[in-house]
Amino acid sequence: MKTKIVTAIFLLMGISVFAQNVNNIQMPELLNNNSRKTINVPNILGYQTLKCDFHMHTVFSDGIVWPTVRVDEAWNEGLDAIAITDHIERNPSKQDVGGDDNSSYEIALPRAQQKNIILIHAGEITRSMPPGHFNALFLKNTQAVDTENWRDAFTEAKKQGAYLIWNHPGWKAQQPDTCLWWDEHTELYNKGMINAIEVFNEKEWYPIALDWCMDKNIAPHSASDIHGINSEMYNLEDYHRPMTLVLAKERNLESIREALFANRTIAYFGNILAGKKEYLKAFFEASVEIHAFNENNKEKSYIIKNASDVPFQLSSSNKSFTIPANGEALVTLPSNFKNEFVIKNLFIKGTENLQVSLNL
Structure with missing residues (x-):
């Protein structure tokens, strides 16, 4: 008799839970978490x-x-x-x-x-x-x-x-x-x-x-x-x-x-x-960080890190490379390298790009 009563109680509990679930089941995982995107650009020149x-x-x-x-x-x-x-x-x-x-x-x-x-x-x-x-x-x-x-x-x-x-x-x-x-x-x-x-x-x-x-x-x-x-x-x-x-x-x-x-x-x-040369130069310099890690008589290697969302496309007479957005580039340069680059995606005039010397 006791077994039948216990079984009946569990059945009633199951029916009660089942009935509640039928009425309303919340699935918040389907909703947008309404998170705000971060735009990584440096503050420059005290602004x-x-x-x-x-x-x-x-x-x-x-x-x-x-x-x-x-x-x-x-x-x-x-x-x-x-x-x-x-x-x-x-x-x-x-x-x-x-x-x-x-x-x-x-x-x-x-x-x-x-x-x-x-x-x-x-x-x-x-x-x-x-x-x-x-x-x-x-x-x-x-x-x-x-x-x-x-x-x-x-x-x-x-x-x-x-x-x-x-x-x-x-x-x-x-x-x-x-x-x-x-x-x-x-x-x-x-x-x-x-x-x-x-x-x-x-x-x-x-x-x-x-x-x-x-x-x-x-x-x-x-x-x-x-x-x-x-x-x-x-x-x-x-x-x-x-x-x-x-x-x-x-x-x-x-x-x-x-x-x-x-x-x-x-x-x-x-x-x-x-934009203006002084603003783009400050933007670039505030975004990149350069570390030398290997050197011999013929060449020197650098890791160049970029903390901004803007990739930088650098080009010189004998070397071109991109420092990826929010990433880093491994760059090896000859010891007699002439340190003059244009950044192809930074424009100071309609057909003129920003020129920089890297802090090597």
Whole structure:
């Protein structure tokens, strides 16, 4: 009799457990762990190197995502600061989503504060060429920039203290045959209304624009100009999204503003850096560490370590090698080696690479 009772109890317990499992079984292992990617770039020259993307769109212009998604993407991908730059004049979604030219910033700001992403109030002045498209950063009221005459739009943006970036100057939809600097750009430049130029946009690299930046002391920028979902656009396993590295005194909005107006930027896209010689040289020197380990009368061997996400492609008259990202290279050089290299993926002009001597 006791055996039957015990058996019945175990059966009832099994039925009870089984019934609970049928109602709700949690499988948290299927969920994204929401981890943030780390972008390994050195702090240089006493500044913090902030990772920034100042060109992107949402449903409040011709993008396909809600503004908070841009913040989430930026956090997941390791950025420090972003600007949502919805088109001011051309907004095909306005009749569907409502709001005004300030709405994407206002919606995204609480999420940015929650995730420690610095969000810059901005918009894109969207005009035919010339002068083309310009992002205006640090606006106070984007709606006020929506004027019929493009010169009035720039004047209003400048009145608000905007930092103005000439977007995709070589975009074939506006410059199908060549990448030109127009008289209208000289007019804007002379009035202090071209603070930066995108030398890279989305998947396009404009070497001539880097020449303009260096010749005219204008900051080079790189940006995604993302309209869709960033992870569907870019190969984020092997690369980062295009971004502008800003050399800021501190990690805050005012320090970014100061750094931008002081032209302390490096354009970072693919495995390429583009910018002023002194910034690229400092970036390289802060990233690499060289150790000699074997020497004889004819040659000397070195281990060269790289602590950054940027591989360095070095070339000389008789020796070429790559120092891999977050890795090291074993390099053997003859004793009479002439220590002069160009780094093929670091550009100080459109067709000119950074030259270095290794600390051997």
